[in-house]
Amino acid sequence: MAWLWYPFIPYGKLTIVQGDPGDGKTTLVMNIAAKLSKGEGIDSEMKLTEPLAVIYQSAEDGLADTVKPWLEAAGANCENISVIDESIKSLSMIDERLEEAVIRTKAKLLILDPIQAYIGGGMDMNRANEARDMTKKLAVLAEKYQCAIVLVGHMNKAAGNKAAYRGMGSIDFFAVARSVLLVGRVEGEANIRAVVQIKNNLEAFGHPKGFELSEDGFHWLGDYEITADEVLGGIAPKANKLEQAETNNAMQSNEIFNLSEEQGISRRTLENAKKELGIRSRRINNSWYWELDKIRPE
Numbered sequence: 001m002a003w004l005w006y007p008f009i010p011y012g013k014l015t016i017v018q019g020d021p022g023d024g025k026t027t028l029v030m031n032i033a034a035k036l037s038k039g040e041g042i043d044s045e046m047k048l049t050e051p052l053a054v055i056y057q058s059a060e061d062g063l064a065d066t067v068k069p070w071l072e073a074a075g076a077n078c079e080n081i082s083v084i085d086e087s088i089k090s091l092s093m094i095d096e097r098l099e100e101a102v103i104r105t106k107a108k109l110l111i112l113d114p115i116q117a118y119i120g121g122g123m124d125m126n127r128a129n130e131a132r133d134m135t136k137k138l139a140v141l142a143e144k145y146q147c148a149i150v151l152v153g154h155m156n157k158a159a160g161n162k163a164a165y166r167g168m169g170s171i172d173f174f175a176v177a178r179s180v181l182l183v184g185r186v187e188g189e190a191n192i193r194a195v196v197q198i199k200n201n202l203e204a205f206g207h208p209k210g211f212e213l214s215e216d217g218f219h220w221l222g223d224y225e226i227t228a229d230e231v232l233g234g235i236a237p238k239a240n241k242l243e244q245a246e247t248n249n250a251m252q253s254n255e256i257f258n259l260s261e262e263q264g265i266s267r268r269t270l271e272n273a274k275k276e277l278g279i280r281s282r283r284i285n286n287s288w289y290w291e292l293d294k295i296r297p298e
Contacts, residue, residue, distance in 0.1 A: 004109060004148040005032070006045045007203035008195075010178055011108070012146045014139055016115075018153040019183035024193035024213060025152055026058070028183055029111055030067075031211075031218045034076035036109060042220055043209075053107045054081045055098075057091060059117030074218065082107065093118045093134040102145050110142075113152035135176040151177070178202050184231035186210070186224075189267050194226045207281065208288075210271065221271060225253035225281060225288045250289035253281065 002011040009015045019025040035042050039051035058067050071078055082105045084097050091097060093112065102110060112118045119134060142149045174180060180199035186192040195209040210224030260270045280291045 001202055002146065004036075004046065005042070007200060007206045008045075008179055008181060008197060009109075009148050009150065010202055011148050012143045013148070013178040013202070014135065014142060014176055015148065015150045015179040015181065016153055016174065016177040017150055017181045017183060018155055020155050023184050024211070025183040026113055027213060027218060028193070028195065028211065029113065029150060029152055030056070030070055031074050031220075033081060033109065033111060034071050034074035037071075037077040037080040038075065043222060051077060051080050052109060053105045055084065055101050055105060055107045055110045056081055056113070057084060057086075057111060057118070058113045059086075091118060094137050098138075099141055099145075102141065102147055107145075108147055110147055110149045111152065112150070115151045115153040132176070139176060174199065182228055182231055186226060186267070187230070187233075188261075192221070192268065194224055194231050196226065196228045196231055198228050212268065221268065222275065223281065224271060225257070225274075225290070227288065230254075250282070250291050253288045253290055256290060 003009065004011055017025050017029055032042050033054045033056050035046070036048065036052040036054055039048050040046075041048055056067070056071075067083075068078060071081060082101060084091055084101050098110065101107065138149055138151075141147070177199065178201045179197065182196045182198050184194055184196075186194050191212050191214055193211055193213065195211070197205045197208075200206070208224050208226050210221035210226070212219040212221060257267060257270065260267070274290065281288050282291060
């Protein structure tokens, strides 16, 4: 199995990046595209040897006045980022121009942002049979050219539902995707966003990641201790007796964050200290723990 970003974005498959409006999913995807266009990765799991060609379709932002300036601000080599002209005819997921563009540009990443804008006239993304038809053709395209296809999707307002059922449209979109990433805000941290994998049919789930949005731009934080329930605003599950027995030498990350907050230590500072000390994390059921007995020696 080949990966654009292990274990989050596979080549030859569909990946969904979903989240509430304004929570940073487009910013994340755009910064990934910018890095790839220069032959760089967002982290060490993007192992590139040369710049990649990217097709970036955004229906919600103007190309000249919004998308291109954002990409340039992210340091993109815009010569390696293509856009399919929609001035005469709108694009859809089953449009032949998608395959034509992948062939012409030799793109290794195709982004459609958002999913809702590319369903095509007369299609209903809430109907399972129509959703399957749309995603099947995209999946064939991805497989044929070993291109990673990323669909960016808004989430619905059904608070309290599982992340899989909060994606807009039929659950078939979620079913066809091999990887689904949830992007959302971190409670109490106005500028920090989390990336949590909520589906992976190809490998074990990747560790949650974090990034910061500040006045001077996008900053990748790397591994971040958070769960999908926390991103969605739910209550983190409590450890049962079995979990407690398995974590005698570990401490639940939420407890560490609460203690640090009482001491006036920010979450970002704590994450940086964790990385410097070589503290490892492991997930037991739905909770993350820090292995405090395995601190890397100086």
